[in-house]
Each structure stands twice: as structure tokens, then as C-alpha cells.
Amino acid sequence: MKNIKNEKKIILVVDGMGGGLGRAIVETLKSGLSDDTEVIAVGTNSAATANMLKGGADAGATGENAVKYNVRRADFIIGSSGIVIGNSMHGEISPGIASAISCADAHKILLPVSKCNATFLGTDDRPLNALLPEMLDVLKIGF
Helix, strand or coil: CCCCCCCCEEEEEEECCCCHHHHHHHHHHHHHCCCCEEEEEEECCHHHHHHHHHCCCCEEEECHHHHHHHHCCCCEEEEEHHHHCCCCCCCCCCHHHHHHHHHCCCEEEEECCCCCCCCCCCCCCCCHHHHHHHHHHHHHHHC
């Protein structure tokens, strides 16, 4: 069931590998948004989930089913561009995860990375930590 209007906005952060990018996203969200948001971290593995929880996520879960369940509840989904490309992140993003995220009604904010076997033209070559303030600005407009 989708989030009801008067409840907290739900932001789903999805990451794999060691969860470093996901943790940086979570820390940026928690320091830059009001308390009327709930940040849920979903990792493709337990290390990624644990790292995002250490970054301050309100809740965490691991695996494909956790992604499929939580995308239905989310207002926003944030992660690297690889989360919508099956078999990216050295195979950690299954086709099922990529499909669930790409088909979700939630607004997606994707940060371009090179570990997804794809090139995104028209994007500048800034480091990911330089994109986090821009991500926050997009979220604030979306609220």
C-alpha cells in the first residue's frame, strides 16, 4: 500500500557491495531533511545494509524481496544508476531488483556510476560526493 498523504514521506535508499555510497546518501538525507521523512535502507547484501544503518537509516532490510516489498511503499528511491540495470554491481543487482525499482511508481533519483556496464552521455564527471547536495535539492523540491 502506498504511503498515505499525512504520514511521513518514505525514502528508500538501495545499495550493494560495501554500502559506502548508500551510507553517504543516508547521512546527507538525515542531516539535510526534516523529521517528516523515514529513510529505509535496503542492501543487496548484509554489509551494505549494515553500513547504511550506521549512517543513520531509520530501518534496514536485505535482499531482493526487501527491495520488491519496499518499492511499493516508497515516495522516492535513491541509489546509483546501476540499481535499474540488471546484473550491474558485479551481479549484485538481479534482474528482479532492477525491474522492481524501474517499475515502481516512486520518483527515482539516480547517481551515475561506472560499475553498471553503461555510459550515460550528457553527465559531467563530478565525484559522487559533489552530487549529494544536488540530490538533496531535488528531494526538497519534490516535497
